Amino acid sequence: MCGIVGYVGQQSALEVVVEGLRRMEYRGYDSAGVAIVNAEGLATDKRAGKLANLEKSLAEVPLPPATAGIGHTRWATHGAPNDVNAHPHVSEHGDVAVVHNGIIENFAELRDELERTGTELVSETDTEVTAHLLSRAYADLPDRPDRLAAAMRVVCRRLEGAFTLVAVHRDHDGTVVGARRSSPLVAGIGTGEYFLASDVAAFIAHTRDALELGEDQVVEIDRERGINITDFDGHPAEGNEYHVDWDAGAAEKGGYAWFMLKEIAEQPAAVADTLRGRLSAGGDIVLDEVRLSEEDLRDVDKIFVIACGTAYHAGLVAKYAIEHWTRIPCEVELASEFRYRDPVLDRSTLVIAISQSGETMDTLKALRHAKEQRARILSICNTNGSTMPRESDAVLYTRAGPEVAVASTKCFLAQITACYLVALYLARVRGVKYGDEVAAIVAQLRGMPALIEQTLATMEPVRELGRDLATAPTVLFLGRHVGYPIALEGALKLKELAYIHAEGFAGGELKHGPIALIDHGTPVVVIVPSPRGRNIMHGKVVNNIQEVRARGGRMIVIAEEGDDAVNAFADLVIRVPVAPTLLAPLLTSVPLQVLACEIADARGNDVDQPRNLAKSVTVE
Ligand code: F6R
Numbered sequence: 001m002c003g004i005v006g007y008v009g010q011q012s013a014l015e016v017v018v019e020g021l022r023r024m025e026y027r028g029y030d031s032a033g034v035a036i037v038n039a040e041g042l043a044t045d046k047r048a049g050k051l052a053n054l055e056k057s058l059a060e061v062p063l064p065p066a067t068a069g070i071g072h073t074r075w076a077t078h079g080a081p082n083d084v085n086a087h088p089h090v091s092e093h094g095d096v097a098v099v100h101n102g103i104i105e106n107f108a109e110l111r112d113e114l115e116r117t118g119t120e121l122v123s124e125t126d127t128e129v130t131a132h133l134l135s136r137a138y139a140d141l142p143d144r145p146d147r148l149a150a151a152m153r154v155v156c157r158r159l160e161g162a163f164t165l166v167a168v169h170r171d172h173d174g175t176v177v178g179a180r181r182s183s184p185l186v187a188g189i190g191t192g193e194y195f196l197a198s199d200v201a202a203f204i205a206h207t208r209d210a211l212e213l214g215e216d217q218v219v220e221i222d223r224e225r226g227i228n229i230t231d232f233d234g235h236p237a238e239g240n241e242y243h244v245d246w247d248a249g250a251a252e253k254g255g256y257a258w259f260m261l262k263e264i265a266e267q268p269a270a271v272a273d274t275l276r277g278r279l280s281a282g283g284d285i286v287l288d289e290v291r292l293s294e295e296d297l298r299d300v301d302k303i304f305v306i307a308c309g310t311a312y313h314a315g316l317v318a319k320y321a322i323e324h325w326t327r328i329p330c331e332v333e334l335a336s337e338f339r340y341r342d343p344v345l346d347r348s349t350l351v352i353a354i355s356q357s358g359e360t361m362d363t364l365k366a367l368r369h370a371k372e373q374r375a376r377i378l379s380i381c382n383t384n385g386s387t388m389p390r391e392s393d394a395v396l397y398t399r400a401g402p403e404v405a406v407a408s409t410k411c412f413l414a415q416i417t418a419c420y421l422v423a424l425y426l427a428r429v430r431g432v433k434y435g436d437e438v439a440a441i442v443a444q445l446r447g448m449p450a451l452i453e454q455t456l457a458t459m460e461p462v463r464e465l466g467r468d469l470a471t472a473p474t475v476l477f478l479g480r481h482v483g484y485p486i487a488l489e490g491a492l493k494l495k496e497l498a499y500i501h502a503e504g505f506a507g508g509e510l511k512h513g514p515i516a517l518i519d520h521g522t523p524v525v526v527i528v529p530s531p532r533g534r535n536i537m538h539g540k541v542v543n544n545i546q547e548v549r550a551r552g553g554r555m556i557v558i559a560e561e562g563d564d565a566v567n568a569f570a571d572l573v574i575r576v577p578v579a580p581t582l583l584a585p586l587l588t589s590v591p592l593q594v595l596a597c598e599i600a601d602a603r604g605n606d607v608d609q610p611r612n613l614a615k616s617v618t619v620e
Contacts, residue, residue, distance in 0.1 A: 002087075002101035002618075003027035003073040004185070005202045006166040006176035008223050009193025013069030018055065020195070020202035021071045023251055025051050026259075026404050026608065026615040027101075027198060028075025031086035034058075035097035035168055036066035042170040044097055046072075046086035050609075068173055068223070070166050072099035075614035078107070079124030089128040091135030092119055098134060098167040100127035101198060102183040103619050105161035130155055134167055146228065148177045149220040156181070156218060156232045162361065162618065166196050174223035179232075180213050183618050184359050184386060187211040187219055187227060187239065194221035198616075199383075201402055205248040211239040212385035240385055251402045258607040260405035260497075264593050265456060268449035270400035270410035271586065274417045278396075279442050285425035289395040292376055296393075297429045300350040300376070303330040306338050306366045307354035308617070310408040310492065311415055315354050316485035317585045318419030324582065325427040325441075336362035336620070339369035349375040352422065356403055356411040357616040358386025365620065367391060380418045382411050396422060405608045406615045407497055409593050412489065413452070413586055420445060420582075444579075448586050451577045455590045462574055462591045465556065466598025469523055470498075476517060476524045476553075477504040477592070478544055480537050482585050483527035490525060490592035496610050497600035507544040520552035525595075527588050528559040528566055533581030538565070545569045558588050 003024030007016040013036050021032055032054040033046025043063045047053040051073060072087035079085035088097040104110070107126035110133065114121065119132050137151035144150065148169045156165070162182035168175070178185050178196040188195030188203035188210055195203035196219065200210050213219055213229065217237050220228045229237045256262035278286050303322060305315035315332040322330040328350075333343070335353070345351070351370040355363050358381040367388060371377055379392040382400050389395040398414035424441055427433035469475060475494055479487035487504035494502035505514045507526075518524065526545050531538040542565055549555050549569050557570035560578050567573060576587040600607045 002075050002198070003202065004071070004099050004101050004164055004166050004196070004198045006070045006178060006196035006221065007193070008068040008174060008176050008221050009190065010067055011193065013066045014058070014063055016206070017069045017071035018051070018058070019205065020197055021051055021073045023201040023204070024197065024199055025073050026406055028073050028614045029609050030076045030081030031074045031083070032072065033086045033088050033099070034063070034069060034071040035088040035090070036063050036069035037168045037170060037173045038064055038066035039173050040064060042090070042094060042097055042168065044088050044090060046083060046088065048082045048086060066173070068168060068176055070097065070099050070168055070176060077103055077619055078126045085123045085125050087127060089123060089125065089131040091131045093135060095170050096131050096135040096138065096167055098127060098131040098165055100130060100163060100165050101618060102163035103161045104129065104159050104163060106159065110158065130159070130165055133158065138169060145225065146220055148172050148175055149218055149228065149230070150234070152177045152179050152218050153230065153232050153234055156216070164198060175220060177218065177220050178213070179218045181216050182361070182364070182387065185213045185219070186385070187213065187221065189227065194227055196221060200244050201251045201404070204244060204251060208244040208247070209241070210244055211241050213239050242385055246401050251404055258405065258597065258601070260407055260409060260597050260607050263403055263405055263410045264590070264597065266401065267410045267413045267456070267590065268452045270398070270414040271417050271452060272449040273399035274414045275421070275442070275445055276399070278421055279439065284428065285421050287394050287425070288397050289389065291393045292378070294429050296376055297350070297426055299348045300328060300426065301348045303328050303350045303352060304338070304343065304345070304370070305330065305332040305352045305354060306335040306363055306370070308335050308360050308362050310412050310489060311354040311356060313485045313489040313492065314412050314415035314419065315352070316488070317416050317482050318423065320482050321420050321582045322423040325423045325433060326430060327432055328426065335360070335366040338366040345370055345373035345375040347374045347376070351375045351377050352419070353377060353379045353388055353392065354415050354419070355379065355388055356382045356408055358383040358388040359616050359618050361618050361620045364388060378422065380415055380422070382414065406610055406613050407493055407596070412589065416585060417445065444583060448579065448583055451579055451587055452590060454577050455587050458575065459591065459594045461572065462594045463598045465572060466595050467602045470599050470602035472500060472523050474501040474517070474522060476514070476522065477502065477527070478507045478510065478524060479504070479527035480507040480541055481529055482582060483529055483588065486527050486585050486588050486592065489589055490596070493593055493596035494599065496613060497596045497605060497607055498603055499605065499611070500599065507541050510544055510547065515547065515551065518548055518551040518553045522553050523556060524548050524553040525556045525558065525592070528557055528563060530560050530578070530581055530584060531563050531565065542566060542569070558591055560584070
């Protein structure tokens with residue numbers, strides 16, 4: 001949600017900043033803007049719409065050369081996505097330019113104060129107040145090398161809410177200053193050059209040495225004085241240094257038309273990497289960071305999974321395995337609802353937070369609520385060093401690599417895999433499963449990347465179907481057991497990418513209402529459970545198929561190889577390889593991803609950056 005970049009060094013700041021914005025455009029694409037600073041002063045340009053609009057404007061009227069600058073790609077919260085509301089925001093005297101991610105909750109109060117004391121605000125954003133406040137705070141301070149950072153500290157102490165701010169001042173052509181509270185900010189450390197960004201992707205082409213800023217810290221990057229970090233009161237502070245283990249190529253399309261297609265293709269590797277090295281010789285699962293003892297885990301008597309969107313669907317899939325393998329009751333909750341319903345939590349509750357970004361504000365707030373109630377927190381996350389892992393008692397990283405397309409695919413599969421590892425670990429620690437039983441399931445999991453690969457190789461009929469369904473007004477999805485969350489996920493993918501009405505239902509619910517939606521030719525995608533698993537369920541789903549067919553529905557059936565019971569009732573059968581019941585979602589979700597991608601593409605939509613969405617939702 002909003003991408004921020006700052007640069008100071010020897011290269012063209014504009015080039016570095018615009019390139020960084022391009023890599024972060026997935027975070028928001030309502031508008032984009034840049035500010036550069038050189039010995040002559042400050043210059044900015046900003047445009048509504050995608051980054052391409054800004055690039056066009058910069059090509060027509062170039063900004064002066066500079067080696068320090070900032071940039072922003074916006075996902076609008078306060079104020080419409082137009083040129084005026086685009087960032088950077090500049091103070092009334094033109095001395096300061098600021099970019100911001102997050103929400104300043106007390107902005108109305110600050111805006112009143114600024115207006116009462118003579119400042120005229122030009123935009124509808126909450127961000128603009130920070131530019132004026134920073135300019136005023138700077139003016140009130142004596143001259144000193146870190147004057148801009150000191151002014152930033154003054155401003156941050158007055159702000160409420162969640163924010164990352166990055167700013168430049170016209171009198172400091174070698175300095176960029178940043179600050180963060182509950183919103184991501186990383187620094188990149190190159191040779192004689194420094195970067196600030198919402199995400200390492202912005203500077204990965206220049207350096208892989210990163211430093212994660214802590215909560216309530218101000219950072220100054222200065223061409224001469226290097227990098228300096230303090231808390232909001234000016235006390236020296238330290239960030240968390242790390243080396244990024246993927247390179248710029250991982251965040252590029254690599255010949256695919258869309259990042260989403262590349263990421264769908266990367267799913268076998270995402271699952272394999274998430275499993276790699278996670279099982280010790282003794283059958284123990286190796287978590288990345290554990291501040292919980294085996295005793296703590298033995299005491300767990302209830303599990304809550306909290307997550308949003310696709311990550312929530314991963315949790316819904318995992319619930320079946322968690323309860324089956326551990327025998328611990330498990331509830332899966334939308335993180336945005338969790339803390340408002342006063343859940344019953346205590347020291348023996350394990351809360352599993354699932355998040356690709358590790359920054360989703362709804363999940364983060366739910367996590368903090370659980371922590372306040374003394375629950376143990378384990379996070380499953382794809383972004384090293386992000387806020388959720390830092391605030392959790394234990395962490396298991398999904399090793400899916402950077403996911404750039406806004407719609408999550410490979411992280412979904414990696415999240416399910418990671419949840420399964422956690423479930424197996426709990427089952428082993430609590431003595432519900434023996435080490436060899438755990439190892440047997442892990443071996444089945446290890447077989448899944450090859451089966452996902454096989455599934456990917458047979459997607460041509462799905463692509464054809466996608467082109468055919470491009471004008472469908474509605475598509476329904478049905479599933480049971482682990483197929484139910486996959487139906488929900490299939491519908492979500494279609495809604496967000498194709499902007500087509502889509503709904504997922506539990507097969508058993510069909511007769512309780514949704515069947516009224518079936519009209520002649522309504523496409524209905526059914527995820528059929530394996531006849532070899534709980535075969536009673538298989539029969540029930542086949543009944544559902546017949547019920548829909550009898551009412552004129554167009555049946556698209558996803559069934560495992562060899563399941564011929566469905567043939568007579570299906571308009572199209574999409575085959576997936578045979579897999580254990582609980583692991584089948586790693587396969588059945590693949591055709592649904594491909595279908596949504598293909599329909600969106602056929603409708604001429606931007607698959608990677610669907611309208612109104614952003615990759616990382618850092619506001620509530
Ligand atoms: C949908 C999608 C979103 C995210 C959700 C949570 O394709 O990607 O629904 O799953 O916004 O994001 P994270 O996982 O970053 O917490």
